[in-house]
Amino acid sequence: MPNDNIHHITLKEFRDELAPLLDGYCDFSPAGVALYTSDASNYRQVPLGVVYPRTTEDIRKTVLLSRQHDLPVLMRGGGTSQNGQCVNEAIVVDCSRYMTRVLSIDTRARSALVEPGVICDELKSAAEKHGLTFGPDPATHSRCTLGGMMGNNSCGPHSMLAGKTVENVLELEVLTSDGDQFRVGPTSEQELEHIISGNDAKARIFRELKDLRDQYADEIRHRYPDIKRRVSGYNLDMLLPENGFNVARALVGTEGTCVSILEARVKLIVNPACKRLIVLGFDDIFTAGDSVPELLPFRPIAMEGLDWSIIGGLLSRNLKQREVGLLPEGRAWMLVEISADTAEALEIRCAEFVTAMDASRRVRSVLQVLDDRDTAALWSIREQGASATSMSLDPLVPDPAVGWEDTAVDPLQLGNYLREFQALVDRYGYTTSLYGHFGDGCIHARISFDTRTAHGVEQWRAFSVEIAHLVVKFGGSLSGEHGDGQAKAEFLPIMFGKPLMDAFRRFKRAWDPHRRMNPGKVIDAFRMDENLRFGPGYARPKIDTTLNFIEDHGGFARSSERCIGMGKCRARSGAMCPSYQVSGDERYSPRGRAHLLHELVRGEVITDGWRNRDIADSLEHCLSCKACKYECPTQVDIAAYKAEFMSAHFTHRRRPLHHHVFGHIGIALPWLARAPVIVNRLQRGALGRIAARMLGISPEKSLPELSREPFKRWACRHADRHDEYFSWFGDPSKPAVVLWADSLNAHYRPAVLISAINVLKGSGVQVAVAVNRFCCGRPLYEYGFLDQARKQLAQILEHFHPHLPVDTALIVIEPSCLSVFTDELMRLFAHDERAIELTGRATTLTAWLSRHGVNLRRTLPAGIMHLHCHTKASADDHEREWMHRCFDELAEPESSCCGMAGSFGMLRKSRPMAQALFSRSLKPSLDARSGDTVIVANGFSCHEQIGDHVQAPILHPVQVLEKCL
Numbered sequence: 001m002p003n004d005n006i007h008h009i010t011l012k013e014f015r016d017e018l019a020p021l022l023d024g025y026c027d028f029s030p031a032g033v034a035l036y037t038s039d040a041s042n043y044r045q046v047p048l049g050v051v052y053p054r055t056t057e058d059i060r061k062t063v064l065l066s067r068q069h070d071l072p073v074l075m076r077g078g079g080t081s082q083n084g085q086c087v088n089e090a091i092v093v094d095c096s097r098y099m100t101r102v103l104s105i106d107t108r109a110r111s112a113l114v115e116p117g118v119i120c121d122e123l124k125s126a127a128e129k130h131g132l133t134f135g136p137d138p139a140t141h142s143r144c145t146l147g148g149m150m151g152n153n154s155c156g157p158h159s160m161l162a163g164k165t166v167e168n169v170l171e172l173e174v175l176t177s178d179g180d181q182f183r184v185g186p187t188s189e190q191e192l193e194h195i196i197s198g199n200d201a202k203a204r205i206f207r208e209l210k211d212l213r214d215q216y217a218d219e220i221r222h223r224y225p226d227i228k229r230r231v232s233g234y235n236l237d238m239l240l241p242e243n244g245f246n247v248a249r250a251l252v253g254t255e256g257t258c259v260s261i262l263e264a265r266v267k268l269i270v271n272p273a274c275k276r277l278i279v280l281g282f283d284d285i286f287t288a289g290d291s292v293p294e295l296l297p298f299r300p301i302a303m304e305g306l307d308w309s310i311i312g313g314l315l316s317r318n319l320k321q322r323e324v325g326l327l328p329e330g331r332a333w334m335l336v337e338i339s340a341d342t343a344e345a346l347e348i349r350c351a352e353f354v355t356a357m358d359a360s361r362r363v364r365s366v367l368q369v370l371d372d373r374d375t376a377a378l379w380s381i382r383e384q385g386a387s388a389t390s391m392s393l394d395p396l397v398p399d400p401a402v403g404w405e406d407t408a409v410d411p412l413q414l415g416n417y418l419r420e421f422q423a424l425v426d427r428y429g430y431t432t433s434l435y436g437h438f439g440d441g442c443i444h445a446r447i448s449f450d451t452r453t454a455h456g457v458e459q460w461r462a463f464s465v466e467i468a469h470l471v472v473k474f475g476g477s478l479s480g481e482h483g484d485g486q487a488k489a490e491f492l493p494i495m496f497g498k499p500l501m502d503a504f505r506r507f508k509r510a511w512d513p514h515r516r517m518n519p520g521k522v523i524d525a526f527r528m529d530e531n532l533r534f535g536p537g538y539a540r541p542k543i544d545t546t547l548n549f550i551e552d553h554g555g556f557a558r559s560s561e562r563c564i565g566m567g568k569c570r571a572r573s574g575a576m577c578p579s580y581q582v583s584g585d586e587r588y589s590p591r592g593r594a595h596l597l598h599e600l601v602r603g604e605v606i607t608d609g610w611r612n613r614d615i616a617d618s619l620e621h622c623l624s625c626k627a628c629k630y631e632c633p634t635q636v637d638i639a640a641y642k643a644e645f646m647s648a649h650f651t652h653r654r655r656p657l658h659h660h661v662f663g664h665i666g667i668a669l670p671w672l673a674r675a676p677v678i679v680n681r682l683q684r685g686a687l688g689r690i691a692a693r694m695l696g697i698s699p700e701k702s703l704p705e706l707s708r709e710p711f712k713r714w715a716c717r718h719a720d721r722h723d724e725y726f727s728w729f730g731d732p733s734k735p736a737v738v739l740w741a742d743s744l745n746a747h748y749r750p751a752v753l754i755s756a757i758n759v760l761k762g763s764g765v766q767v768a769v770a771v772n773r774f775c776c777g778r779p780l781y782e783y784g785f786l787d788q789a790r791k792q793l794a795q796i797l798e799h800f801h802p803h804l805p806v807d808t809a810l811i812v813i814e815p816s817c818l819s820v821f822t823d824e825l826m827r828l829f830a831h832d833e834r835a836i837e838l839t840g841r842a843t844t845l846t847a848w849l850s851r852h853g854v855n856l857r858r859t860l861p862a863g864i865m866h867l868h869c870h871t872k873a874s875a876d877d878h879e880r881e882w883m884h885r886c887f888d889e890l891a892e893p894e895s896s897c898c899g900m901a902g903s904f905g906m907l908r909k910s911r912p913m914a915q916a917l918f919s920r921s922l923k924p925s926l927d928a929r930s931g932d933t934v935i936v937a938n939g940f941s942c943h944e945q946i947g948d949h950v951q952a953p954i955l956h957p958v959q960v961l962e963k964c965l
Contacts, residue, residue: 005029007605008048014069015049021061024054024098030606031614034599035586036076036092040565042401042451043084043486044533046605047074047092054098056173056262063260064179066091072516073177075256077117077148079591080140080567082402083485084531085151085255085521093260096145096570097584102126103263110268111170116147116261119572123266133271135162138481139383142571147261153231153253155481157337157382160439161301162269163228164481166235166252173263174251176201177516181262184247192245208510209247213239216503223496229408229442229480232488233496234504234522250507255483256518258511272301272339274346277375280357281330281365284308285434286422288332290415291362292438295336298353302337303439304382310433313389314381320388323377328365334438335382386433386446387566387633395553398456400433400446403487403528404464407471408480411441417474418443424470428463442480454536457529464528468494489525534561541601546786547644548830551635556644560601562634563594569628569636575872576627578897582916587618590628590638597641610648619645621910623901624782625869626819639781640827646784655783658695662903663783666743666775666792669706673747676706698911704748704944711741711750715769722771725803729757730766736805737848738768742814743775744940755962756813756845762965763854768808774800776820782902790828793820797834809848810841813958815868815939816902818842822874844871845958846878856885856964863887863960864929866922866946868939869897879938879957886964887934893925898937900945918945926950936960 006012007030015028027033028049038044048071053059066073072090079086079096095117102123103113107130114123120141123134137156138144144154149165150172162168171185180201187195187206196207213236220236231253238249251258282288285307295303308331314320327333338353340346350368357363369375392399409417418434425432425447436444449463450456468491471478478488478495493501501523508515508523520526529535543556552558569577569590580589587596596615599606606612624639650659661668672679682688683703692699719727726738737760745752753769760767777785777792804810812818821842829835865883884890899905899914926935926949935954937943943954 007033007046011048014065014071018051018062018065021065022051022053022058024052024058026051029614031587031596031612031618034596034605035592036079036094037087037599037605038533038565038595039084039086040080040082040402040567041084041087041485041487042403042533043087043531045087045089045531047088048090050092050094052094052097056175059093059095059260059262060175060179060181062091062093063175063177066516067178070514070516072519073260074518075116075147075151075260077145077151078119078140078143078567078570079148080144080565081148081152081485082405082482083479083487085483085485085518086148087531088518088520090518094586095147097586100584105130105132105268107132111265112268113263113265114146115263116150117145120144120146120149122572127268128271131271132268134266135159135168135269136165140567142573143567146264146266150252150261150264151255152483153235153481155229155231155437155440155442157302157304157437159228159437159481160303161272161339164231166238166249168267169248169252169264170267171265172248172251172261174259175262176205176259177512177514184251186244186246186248188244189241205510206247208506209239209250210245212236212503212506212510213245216499219497219499219503223500225475225477227408227410227441227476229437229440230477231406231408231481232477232479232484233492233500234507236500236503236507253483254508255485255522257522258508258517260517273341274343275301275337275339276346276350277369277378278336278338278350278353278357279328279367279369279378280334280336280363281328281367282332282334282362283330283364285332286415286418287362288334289418289438291334291360292411292414292441294356294360294362295334296411296439298338298349298356300336300439301339302335303437304335305435305438306333306335306382306385307434308332309431310381310385310389310435313433314385316393317389320381320385323381326367326369326374326378328367330364335378382435384568384633386435386444387564389433390446390564391562391634392448398448398450398452400431401449401451402446403449403460404447404467405444406436406442406480406482407467407476407478408440408442409471409474409476411439413474414438414441414443417441417476420470421445421467424463424466428459430463437480440480441476451532452534452536452538457532457536461529464491465494471495484522484525486521486526486531487528489522490527541603543601545644546647546790547640547827549640550826550830556641557601559637559641560594560598562636563591563598564634565591566633567591569632573894574627574631575625575869575896576631578623578625578627578869578899578917579621579913581896582913582920583621587614588621590632590636593618593622593638593641594636597645610645610651611653615645616649621913623869623897623904625897625901626823626873627869627896630873630875640823643781643784643786643824647786648784650784656696658697658903658907659783659785661695663779663785664788665779666777669743669747670773673706673710676708676710680705696908697906698908701906701911702948703906706747707750709750711746711753712773714750714754715741719769725771726768727771728766728768730761732766734764734766736768737765737809737811738770738804740810740812740817740842741769742812742817745814749940749943749956752813752956752958755956756811756958759845759958759961759965760811763849763852768805770800772799776817778816778820779902781820781824786828789824793825793828793835797829797832797838801834801838804841808841809843810838811845811848812842813845813956815870815874816941818844819870819874844876844878845961846882847876849882849961850878854965858964859885860887860934860960860963862889862930862932863934863936864891864893864925865936866893866895866898866942868937868942869901871938883936883957883960886960891925891929893921895921898922898942898945900941902941905941905945914945918949922946923949934960
């Protein structure tokens, strides 16, 4: 790797020594470190370099070489920490890429042996096969790692059932900063005496820990709060005799400041057999807090509070409307989960609980949630609501920020604590949301701190001192699950006093005498107002773009701030994010791409701006599925950022040939369709193979063949009448709709458009199809041909839109074309009334059917369906709902993108990723289908991907509807 590809050029020697030692790999490039400059906190620090270990030996070699060069080390998991403990000017060791295995499960002992990078949900899934589960489940359970959970001592809603992570750790295999490796866990007095009698590093460390325990035991018992959610500070209480001198548990919650965790044995619990969510409505969040003592005797396994600030924020952003609509009457809510061993016992417990809540003077409404889908929807509000409202809609109001996100008190005092908390917020002129784990007394709050001005930071500091004293007044903990990191570390003396702070320093020094492990966090930490991501020194630049980023005051630069690092895009299931799901590579996640683009905007680490080739590579592996725009809580829109970047990137750089060919396919098809037989024959022959090689097309991929009769020719012959602008089908006395004849279906699969006409005519309308050829230009955005895309949309606005019949719907069959009308059109013509009006008209055929009360005449026996990414990303369920009505049985394999995504699955460079996506769940489901199962796909690309694998017919939903209406 050349010198100019190292951000910190002084580390070239270190990098050159380390790289050949690893089974994994390391990255010291500007883009490589830019990925890790921030986490989910308010802080930003530029790493020295990043290591992706495959084995514990990789970690050991990295730590030892770092010791030789006197470099700090930061162990990192999912990177979702909220107090700054996951960023540092250090060698970052990211275990989440490769060290992700559940090594073994012991069902008799109810334990699991895991690597530090294993995801919480994946451990749960492995355990649930044996009727067991791992108890802690933070809101980030779909992507947080066990190593990170142990670092932060994470909890989650079900800590009422299982406790914090610390209560669920049995043993750890650890590595010190000096390279000493050994296993730790509970230690009897006899074992302790045997260990400290030795002469090795473990003996030295354990002697120091024993002396520390003996000296500070009384102070620990006196100063540590007697609450379930004491997470702040080090777990020195685990060294007390009554806790079995449990060194493993003492190391949980040290946030990477003491050791590297190589392996962990964790406790598993019996998975509750039957559960039910019951939602309680209250007049306000304080009354909800007051009600906690009434609820605790019913032994719920979760009690999650939620205030109106989050719900109102979602409604004002037009987010999660269906989910919010499920909530019962109230201005604050409690999500209570009841469990039992049997369904009968659950009914009895729920009935008793509901009867008591109906009789409560505090409870305003009660809702038992019986539908699994509704249960998941309501939990999603709790898990994602705060993140979704973390961007202020008013440019003059600071964004709600983390920082005092998880204080914890005795749950029996929760109502009074909330009142004093809110009074303090009001006195400083802030606004906040209040929510959290009410059953454990842990409160989350996103407060409108102004971190961008000197006065705002001064006020934030003053508030922080007061809130720390308020927490201590209530006998609480500054952190109830997110750790101390940098945000709260300097206030720990308020909670623990000087003697225990000295004890904490001794504890860290015993393990890390030279302060190389995550320095400046927890102990002898940076101030809360250092290293701010958006501090007084940050000035948002103005960046001129072709697309309009109308959702953000401040344009593209403001859009680059949308990612708050919560990492939902790193989940291994769901629509988001296909490229990350198969690669596990941060640079191919929306979070990684957003961080790269933000560092491009800042210009400090990424110094070559739009010309940066590493960012180009990251975005070229984006499938433009748009899932991030709809599934990311902060609506990071990587597909739009990609289009803008590619446009700028290739302004002064020669484009590959395939950009021109595939990007302009919509323009070329009408010309090619004049001689489809000849074009198809050439494509299949030697000339086609030469062209494929020149275009970088994989030899494994066959190209689609043009229809012998394109749709326009068919329409000319079969329309009932024609006028200057449209060909008309159906009874002229009926209401009209307009069908958009997209370029791909019109020239490759006109039968789909013909079926759409038949369905619409059969539904009681006449159908108009434009006489002239128009193309929305969807492939142009993939490659950043934005000037050409603007021209094609201008043609539609000038020559198509004015002639639309009044109040007619525009039916768009191809999902990727529909998204141009509902998304890109507004980015290029943001304030054009014609564009706004056309966007309002564009709809799917199934959504139109739903509005017009059309009934089915028959159903089909069995089907298997894959919906286009843009359909799934739009949250429009009409296609899915109609297909479920059309089939007696319909399977829909859980998958994100099929992998084709326009030309993505065709190209040699990206085809391996495309095929890996296809093979995750869609291909196995297709292979397992019975012979008479109908295959349904609504996207042209999806049809291509499936068609390369199966010989059976593949129907578009409109073709299914044609059979059933």
